[in-house]
Amino acid sequence: MKNVKGLEISILHTGWIENDKAINFLLPKTGTKSNPTPLAEWWRVPSIAVLIKHPEAGYIIFDGGSRRGDEVGGGGRSRRDEQIAPLYIEEDQWADKQLEKCGVTVQDLSAVIISHFHWDHIGILECIQGTKAAQNVYVSKKDFGYGLVETHIKKSDVPTTYFYRNFEIPGLTYHYVEEDMEFLPGIEFIMLEGHTPGIIGLVIHAEEQTYILPSDAIYTAKNYGPPAIVPGLIYDSLGFFRSVEKLRKIEKEYHAKIIFPHDPDQLAGLKTAPYFYK
Ligand SMILES: [Zn+2]
Numbered sequence: 201m202k203n204v205k206g207l208e209i210s211i212l213h214t215g216w217i218e219n220d221k222a223i224n225f226l227l228p229k230t231g232t233k234s235n236p237t238p239l240a241e242w243w244r245v246p247s248i249a250v251l252i253k254h255p256e257a258g259y260i261i262f263d264g265g266s267r268r269g270d271e272v273g274g275g276g277r278s279r280r281d282e283q284i285a286p287l288y289i290e291e292d293q294w295a296d297k298q299l300e301k302c303g304v305t306v307q308d309l310s311a312v313i314i315s316h317f318h319w320d321h322i323g324i325l326e327c328i329q330g331t332k333a334a335q336n337v338y339v340s341k342k343d344f345g346y347g348l349v350e351t352h353i354k355k356s357d358v359p360t361t362y363f364y365r366n367f368e369i370p371g372l373t374y375h376y377v378e379e380d381m382e383f384l385p386g387i388e389f390i391m392l393e394g395h396t397p398g399i400i401g402l403v404i405h406a407e408e409q410t411y412i413l414p415s416d417a418i419y420t421a422k423n424y425g426p427p428a429i430v431p432g433l434i435y436d437s438l439g440f441f442r443s444v445e446k447l448r449k450i451e452k453e454y455h456a457k458i459i460f461p462h463d464p465d466q467l468a469g470l471k472t473a474p475y476f477y478k
Pocket of ligand 1: 316318395416
């Protein structure tokens, strides 16, 4: 696929999540005979969404940050879940406010792509009710179905991941993505796995550079390696490695730049909204 003139992306920084490093990297500090109880390491990772400016389709958002109420003390998640992965967010870091930083409102969005339905990726959905984007919400069929069963059949709000209320936002029309496909000129959906049963990743052939957005299939550059390091929070560890291999091929083919979803070191070196990368 060719790079497309006028295709650009802006990185939206949608707050900070704190958690045990063992969620991001399996066994970061293994207990040993001489040190059987090593201390957990608590750290902070950013959350991001990406605004895409497409020459024909206009503005599209990929992932949507967290939902109001999910911040510390907000009441949207259980106290226990807030303890496992507290969210700290400034008022201007909600996804709709980040759009405004770029001079864009939710009314200007033509579509929303949700890589997977974990709580820190769906926040934009309640902001788009009644807009044209509400009729164009793209989700991973495997992930969406799995999340629905977990929350609505098993009735378990899985800690740090899926929550019942996030599937109950009225007025949205979902389109299922099941396989790799061209979404628009210059934008490809690629199906990834491991973190959940199926994550939508994007390959964006922007004007000057191809970007890969793997979302939580690969949290950080350190997870990507080489060597690849599987996260502690994982649905299918072998699927994780398959995703890594798939991404390496695409990265090589297009000399692409991968933008990781929860990487504090990488984000520190990136320009965020309102800057657009070409
Ligand atoms: Zn996730």
